[in-house]
Amino acid sequence: MIPVSESSVQLTENKTLENSDATSWQSLLKQSHIDAKALLSQLDLPESLLAGMEVGHSLFSLRVPQPYLDRIEKGNPSDPLLRQILPIAEEANLQPGYVTDPLEEKSSNPIPGLIHKYKSRVLLMGSGACAINCRYCFRRHFPYEDNGLSSERMDQIVGYLNQHPEINEVILSGGDPLATPDKRLQLLANKLASVPHLKRLRIHSRLPVVIPQRITDDLVDILASSRLKVIWVLHINHAQEIDTNLIDAVAKLTQKQMIVLNQSVILRGVNNSVKALSDLSERLFDADILPYYLHAFDPIQGASHFDVTDDDVIKLWQSLQKELPGFLLPRLVREIPNRPSKTLLGLQ
Numbered sequence: 517m518i519p520v521s522e523s524s525v526q527l528t529e530n531k532t533l534e535n536s537d538a539t540s541w542q543s544l545l546k547q548s549h550i551d552a553k554a555l556l557s558q559l560d561l562p563e564s565l566l567a568g569m570e571v572g573h574s575l576f577s578l579r580v581p582q583p584y585l586d587r588i589e590k591g592n593p594s595d596p597l598l599r600q601i602l603p604i605a606e607e608a609n610l611q612p613g614y615v616t617d618p619l620e621e622k623s624s625n626p627i628p629g630l631i632h633k634y635k636s637r638v639l640l641m642g643s644g645a646c647a648i649n650c651r652y653c654f655r656r657h658f659p660y661e662d663n664g665l666s667s668e669r670m671d672q673i674v675g676y677l678n679q680h681p682e683i684n685e686v687i688l689s690g691g692d693p694l695a696t697p698d699k700r701l702q703l704l705a706n707k708l709a710s711v712p713h714l715k716r717l718r719i720h721s722r723l724p725v726v727i728p729q730r731i732t733d734d735l736v737d738i739l740a741s742s743r744l745k746v747i748w749v750l751h752i753n754h755a756q757e758i759d760t761n762l763i764d765a766v767a768k769l770t771q772k773q774m775i776v777l778n779q780s781v782i783l784r785g786v787n788n789s790v791k792a793l794s795d796l797s798e799r800l801f802d803a804d805i806l807p808y809y810l811h812a813f814d815p816i817q818g819a820s821h822f823d824v825t826d827d828d829v830i831k832l833w834q835s836l837q838k839e840l841p842g843f844l845l846p847r848l849v850r851e852i853p854n855r856p857s858k859t860l861l862g863l864q
């Protein structure tokens with residue numbers, strides 16, 4: 517992902533990202549570039565981790581906002597949240613089969629900023645910026661700089677949508693589509709609502725998880741007033757990521773009748789156990805979030821140390837099935853390039 521200052525916030529001015537209140541989401545987002553030494557010191561971790569961090573950071577920068585750091589256990593180098601954000605030397609190991617575009621998204625990119633893989637829905641790159649750099653991100657090598665959404669490009673995309681009546685849903689993704697000012701989101705939502713056959717606006721975001729303050733009353737009002745039905749798909753991988761601030765943020769969305777779902781990725785050393793996945797589903801439900809997808813790991817270059825084999829993932833999911841009621845069991849899926857939908861795994 518690219519730093520916020522370089523993101524393609526071009527539909528309107530960037531001034532609303534300026535908010536001097538240190539606890540505002542804008543300030544927390546700007547401060548999410550933390551120095552490796554400062555992170556080790558804040559989390560009581562040994563300086564011996566520094567050399568590896570520098571190697572990983574040179575490939576994909578260290579970025580983590582304070583509200584997420586607050587949920588990491590101090591002094592624990594194996595903390596499941598820490599593992600998701602800590603750069604390590606292994607990221608430089610090039611392993612056969614691990615590539616820079618595992619989903620071959622470049623082949624489904626008819627207009628820069630738009631990905632059209634599946635029949636009835638398209639994905640819009642709402643922003644190339646993120647509040648957190650997840651080491652396993654399947655878009656860690658994505659060319660966001662070529663996919664910025666200028667006003668002209670957005671008009672081009674609206675033209676494309678108007679010519680494709682089979683598309684009834686737009687997925688706002690990124691980067692993180694919420695790493696952009698509310699006014700710009702409002703403009704995007706209005707342009708999309710002008711396409712008569714669109715029914716749903718889906719927002720794929722990790723920002724409400726890592727900076728719950730991002731769910732402002734203004735944002736909720738903007739989205740709740742759209743004629744499009746709004747669905748959120750958050751990205752939470754571990755129960756420890758769900759704190760009271762996130763629960764309060766989600767309540768603002770559900771109070772306005774927005775549906776809130778979650779997708780996770782199965783990650784070695786983070787959540788590859790029945791207990792971790794079962795605790796996650798239970799805690800999601802407590803927070804009024806429904807488990808939706810559990811993704812098998814996409815073979816992205818630089819993150820092979822997170823991979824879990826399909827056999828192991830399927831065994832885990834089948835054990836999970838015995839633990840949970842059906843509505844708490846996420847669909848186990850893998851994205852295989854050029855298929856017309858995600859591929860379900862684990863079904864007998």
Ligand code: SF4
Pocket residue numbers: 517645646647648649650653654655656690691692722751
């Ligand atoms: S997983 Fe999502 S939030 Fe994390 S780096 Fe990738 S796009 Fe950003």
